[in-house]
Amino acid sequence: MVFSSHIFIFYFLPLALLLYWAMPARGRNALLTLLSYLFYGWSNPAFVGVMLFSTLVDYAAGLGIGVSHVQHLRSPLAALDKDAPRTRRQKNWLLLSLVSNLSLLAFFKYFNFATDNLIALTGMTGDAASQLDAALRITLPLGISFYTFQSMSYTLDVYRGHAVPLKNLIDFACYVSMFPQLVAGPIIRFSDVASQLTQRTLTMNKTVRGLAFFSVGLAKKVLLANPCGKVADTVFDAATSSMLDAWYGAVAYAFQIYFDFSGYSDMAVGLGLMLGFIFAKNFDAPYRSASITEFWRRWHISLSSWLRDYLYIPLGGSRKSAMRTYLNVMIVMLLGGLWHGAAWNFMVWGGIHGLLLSLERFLGKKNIYARNPPGVKIAMTFILVLFTWVVFRADNLSAAVEYWGRMLYLVDGSSTTSLVSELIYKPYYLCVMLISGLVVWIGPDVWDWTRKLYVWKLLVIFLLFWSAVAMLTSQSYNPFIYFIF
Secondary structure, eight states, rough: OOTSSHIIIIIIIHHHHHHHHHHHHGHHHHHHHHHHHHHHHOOOOOHHOOOOOOHHHHHHHHHHHHTTOOOOOOOOOOOOEEETOOOOOHHHHHHHHHHHHHHHHHHHHHHHHHHHHHHHTTTTTHHHHHHHHHHHHOOOOOHHHHHHHHHHHHHHHHHHHHHOOOHHHHHHHHHHGGGTTTTTOOOHHHHHHHHHHHOOOOHHHHHHHHHHHHHHHIIIIIIHHHHHHHHHHHHHHHSOOOOHHHHHHHHHHHHHHHHHHHHHHHHHHHHHHHHTOOOOOOSSSGGGGGHHHHHHHHHHHHHHHHIIIIIIIITTTTTSHHHHHHHHHHHHHHHHHHEEEEEEHHHHHHHHHHHHHHHHHHHGGGSTTSSSHHHHHHHHHHHHHHHHHHHSSSSSSHHHHHHHHHHHHHHHHHSOOHHHHHHTOHHHHHHHHHHHHHHHSOOOOOHHTSSSSHHHHHHHHHHHHHHHHHTTTTTOOOOOOOGGG
């Protein structure tokens, strides 16, 4: 079930909110957990078992780490002393949590990748390759990359003394499974919502602002991301295209992935507010960044900060030698790329960003951006990001290289692309691309814009929601890019 579907907007969400608001406060976590499991199991009930297993392991690990042998569960629990050494038992519980989560992620997400590479390395072809591929093919549970990272943040925070372990299994299951951010984030850290799990308020202000977030996010997804995606798919799937078409298609994909993912994050934040939760910001106008370093402070903030705090800093961060810092950056970005998908494309995408981040760190204030005005720096950064999106979007590495060739006029397809041009330069698509550019570079930030909601803003929000719902009735193209991650 996706947020931009009739069954979610007109049936699941209204019923869930009515039940939730009518439920006494002490029963809301149990109800929200039940609703979230129903939401998650809608497409494939078997996935529920995987999430339940991860939840039970990390719940037990949290208590194993945070509760001493002599401490009784009925007594109040407290966070561990941050400076005190950890016992072997606590280390073993943390190891169990990490190994179980990473094993689940590795098996379900990367088993097919390993199978494909095994077939390629052995040179297997024909029926033998097809039979092996069919026998070993694994279905990827939705959102496993997101909820395993969330669940690991809980045991890591308890181990480090940053969070108090939860006694109540329902509260913890609610944290792991909350449907607003379950399948496509943002990645909610336990320490950010620990107090809200046991005490939160439902207010009219939160509900109205939540509806505003949801409506704006839905409009981003349906009115902008989907048509931009049609343009991008047309160009990327074409056998060839002219240089202009290739740039146009790359920009369309940059807009699609931004509005698709930030729109989903806005809807998740809005749903959280309607349920009384306050989630952290996940996007901060990333295409206005004046460097790649700044881009990663603004794009998918919940993932980049997770990787920084739970991987980059434990590896040594920038506290050791310069070479070790560059190595740490590369490790984090390569694994970050692999987190997005089990394919070489994503590793190359992460590797390119790692190289660019390392280069910026190496050049420091003398970097190639420094002497240019802000607008030029933003344009240069966007072009670099645009080239990296090509390898992220392409079907494989050779297709990415071929597409880069089109963008640089190394591959001339201008004589064969009249049909592509007729499809992508329709007035409707040109209008959507123009509006997308205006929203990306000069539009107001949703967080700031919804802080004070006047009557005229409510009318705009209603029109956006109505237009998006009306468009849904005629759109058959409605993919969510980050669902596959």
